Amino acid sequence: MDKKPYLLLNAFLAKKEHASLNIADFLKDNAQVNAYELDSQHELEGKLFVKVPEAKKPKWSGFTEKLTGVSIDELGNQSSSAVLIIKTNDYTMAFTFGYGRFLIDTKYFIQDFGIKTALNTLNHDSLRSVDLYTLEDQAVQKKSQASRESGVGIFGIDISKDVLRAVTGSPKAGVDLKNISGGDSVFSFGIEINVDEISDLVSVLAGYYNNDSYKDGFSWVDNIRRVKENSEIDKLNDKLVDALKNDQSKISITIPEIIQWDTIWGFSFTRNKSSINPTIEEKHYFNHLDLISLSIESIKRDRLFVYDTYENENEYNMYKCMYFEFKESDKTYILFSGFWYEIDNSFMSRIDSSLEQIELSTLPFPKVYAWDEIEDGKTKSKIETEGDYNERAANDHGYYLLDKKLIKSDRTTTAIELCDLMTEDKQFIHVKHRKGGSAGLSHLFAQGSVSAEVLLGDRNFRKVTRKVLKKVKVGLQDSVSIDGFKSDGVEVVFLILGEDSISLKENLPFFSKVNLTKTHENLTQRGFSVSVAGVEKEERPSA
Structure with missing residues (x-):
């Protein structure tokens, strides 16, 4: 028996509601292609579309030709692109070659076909790379690659805010594919196959997509999905x-x-x-x-x-x-x-x-001042700075002012604040304006989390912290022991200026909610208490 040819294929599965479209309709309107009928001996319904070749010189060719003073014909690039569209009784699938994916109109194809099919066919302990969107103040793209096949735990994924975009690895037992990779709508793989087996392959790939075996290890991927269509x-x-x-x-x-x-x-x-x-x-x-x-x-x-x-x-x-x-x-x-x-x-x-589960702080806080000023003949609205507010809150309620008192730690890249305000009862208060939305809030939660974790785990940080506290008030350093420091009895308070405590948690943007709950979970697991508070704005009293 002749050995079957080995191919690397990229597959896209069309949505069922578009089954009645003509085969050419799955291409982009501006696709410049030549269409080829399939040999009738294969008994396949479909067509092959090949992009009309166009020779282009690379952008740097002008520089090199200027160096030589002559036109360099060898620098002309000509890429090959093709797409094979196959229709069966139940499915329509596109197989692309070269840059063929740019010939099809992706609105007709299932958006998560690639990633879901990959997760359903991969051995979850054979992952080689993952691509993620991490959602915090903005979406950050990350690609992680392991030096050898590994389980998902090696990639440090945070299931509360990471969106899985793509994954590569080896097939699980019973899956007759190789070098599996999937992301969004495209499923890529290697296979030994004859032409007459293409229709069966369409059904097999659709079957891999239409099951939920991925949920055994990857149910969290359904938490958040970026909409791309x-x-x-x-x-x-x-x-x-x-x-x-x-x-x-x-x-x-x-x-x-x-x-x-x-x-x-x-x-x-x-x-x-x-x-x-x-x-x-x-x-x-x-x-x-x-x-x-x-x-x-x-x-x-x-x-x-x-x-x-x-x-x-x-x-x-x-x-x-x-x-x-x-x-x-x-x-x-x-x-x-x-x-x-x-x-x-x-x-x-x-x-x-x-x-x-996150408590509202019972500590008293003054409202934040807001007022209007006339500058250059124009009325401008003003709001109290965080620094001024912290100083006033300290004076009004007997809190200790630690704002801008930076302490170095070997565990952080820069010096950090222990907190903005502190009480004698070991309540560390971190203060931030709500004025900018989720970005400032994420920074606030991170600030409190890092400070508490470093305080718990870094003896030298505690040693320097005691010196800072002693300068603020003699005896205050006893709140932080050098050795044997425990998180029991320590409360981390997040104070947000410009938002009432009652509506605070409800009005947070979703990804700020995620960050706050994650921070609460991390700190309470380490034994800290965590609470939040908000203060509204009020008119500044006349001088």
Whole structure:
């Protein structure tokens, strides 16, 4: 018997609702291809489409030809791309070659076919690499590669905020494929196969997709899914426009990246740029919208302007600044940093349940001052800085001021604060404005978590901390022993300025909820108590 040829294939499974489309309709409208009928002896329904070749010189050819003074014909690149589309009684599948994936219109294909099929066919202890989106202040792409086949635990995945994009590994027992890789809609693999076996392969791959065996080790991948299909994004964007027209209370505006909050003094919006406020006031944007002509395109043209103390002005695409969350059926959809995510409602329920376990602090805190000032003939809104607020809270309630008192640790890359405020009862209070949305809050939770963990685990840090505390008040250093320090009786308090305690947990953006619950879980497992508090704004008293 002749040995079957070995092929590396990339497969895409079409959605069943598009089964009636003509085969050529699965290609992009602008695809420049030659179509080839399949030999009737194979009894296959389908076509092969090959991209019309186009010779291109690389961008650096001009530099090299200038060096030589002559045209270098060998530098002409000509790539080959093809796509084979096969229809069976039950499925339509595309197999791409070269850059053939760029010939098909992905809106007709199942978005998670690649990643789910890979997880259903891989030996979960044979992983070689994983690609992730980590969702914190913004989506960060990560690729991790192991030096040998490994289980998922080696990659340090955080199932509460990591979105699995792609995975590679070896097949599990009974799967007659090799070199498996899957991400989003594309499933890649090696196989020894004859042409006449293509129809059977379509059914086999569809069967691998249509089971849930991946849930034995990867059920968490259903927690969060990034929405990539344009038609689905368009529907979700319509929901956003509808909410802007009818229920703006469901939308908040945040800065889509980490910035140096201590240097920021104001914000304004397109069509109301001269009205600068110390916090992001959504109503100043919403009230100036032209609701009749409102569209996603007009939102993307709008800008959030950010001003710092050095008189620099930065601007952000308003669409990327919007946080919008709504429920539909058994899913929750979130617009975050310009991307849509689908959150499983059971996962949402677990996060909300975890939030309920976090206590509200019983400590008294003053409200944060806000006022208007006239500068250069213009009225500008102001809000108390964190530093000024911390100093006032310390004076009003007898707290100890530790703001900006940095302590070095061998376990952190930079010196850190023990906390902003402290009580004699070993309550470490970390303070942050709500004015910038989720980015500042994530920094707040991380600050409290790192400080507590270093305090517990770094003897030298405790030694230096005692010196700092003694300078603040003699005897305060007894709160932190050099040896035998225990977390029992130590409370970490997160204080958010500009948000009432009662509504605080409910009004957090989803990914801030995730970060807070994760921080609470980590610290309570180490024996710390954790609580949150919020204070509203009030008019600053006259001098």
